Amino acid sequence: MPELPEVEVTRLSFADTIAGAKVLSLRLGKALRWPLGCVPEQLIGRTVLAVRRRGKYLLIDLAPGLLLVHLGMSGSLRFARHLPPAGAHDHFEMVTTQGTLRLHDPRRFGAVVYADSEDAPNARKLLGKLGLEPLSADFDARQFHAGLQRRKAPIKQVLLAGDVVVGVGNIYASEALFMAGIRPTVRAASLSRPRVAKLHAAIREVLARAVAKGGSTLRDFSSTTGENGYFQLEAMVYGRAGQPCRVCGAAIKTLRQGQRSTFYCPACQKA
DNA sequence: AAAAGCCCCTGGATGC
DNA sequence: TGCATCCAGGGGCTTT
DSSP: OOOHHHHHHHHHTTHHHHTTOBEEEEEEOSOOSSOOSSOGGGGTTOEEEEEEEETTEEEEEEESOEEEEEOTTTOEEEEESSOOOOOTTEEEEEEETTEEEEEEOTTOOOEEEEESSTTSHHHHHHHTTOOBOTTSTTOOHHHHHHHHHTOOSBHHHHHHHOSSBSSOOHHHHHHHHHHHTOOTTSBGGGOOHHHHHHHHHHHHHHHHHHHHTTOOOSSSOOOTTOOOOOGGGGOSSTTOTTSBOTTTOOBOEEEEETTEEEEEOTTTOOO
């Protein structure tokens, strides 16, 4: 489910209300993608300093240490003073003096990992190869172009890989390529500088717009306060196979790239 | 080094 | 109603 916008909406929905809280207890359910990496009791009494984001990871700063949280495909967080009783798919819970943080994740592709610092080996392993942060000031078009120049794979798959630019998942890759007028199958390295500049702007625009709309709620995503997203209502191509392009009326097409569905307009994205 | 496949797991939609 | 099949927002790991 969650791409950068959903993770950022999640972050914004509890970063301020959890800051300053003290950890009272932790509870683990069924195994997530990776083990927590420490004895849960070890975290009791620590203070939550802040919640940051890197790509699709949430970084919950503790004093000391941090939790890396990934929502995988089906994860979502809740944070509230009082939550309903935990269900079968609630696999992580952290009770604090300011509320309870709970991870709901039916498919369990998500993870909560403790690291002593961002430089600890287990944190570096997850964060070390991540690409440029698209909504930050240092997402530079020249650097983006240089990164793409090294890649012969189709641009859609290079965007998804996350080592050139982070946070762009299956929905927003299709949407950004549509906005930039680029066919998802073109080799990344073959894109001219002006086209890369257009894609650079499109990625920023589509992600920022999606954050403003609360993300995309396709199935069950919501923020930690339970708010749904509405970006899916204005998707130009994602999930619209066979429907008319909102710009030119041509039928939206779909194809498989690396076991994932891609959507594009054959007329607006000619090459 | 980079690309392509394979998995991890559950549940909802679709088709027979 | 039951059962099989396919698909889903991700990404680390292994193999070419």
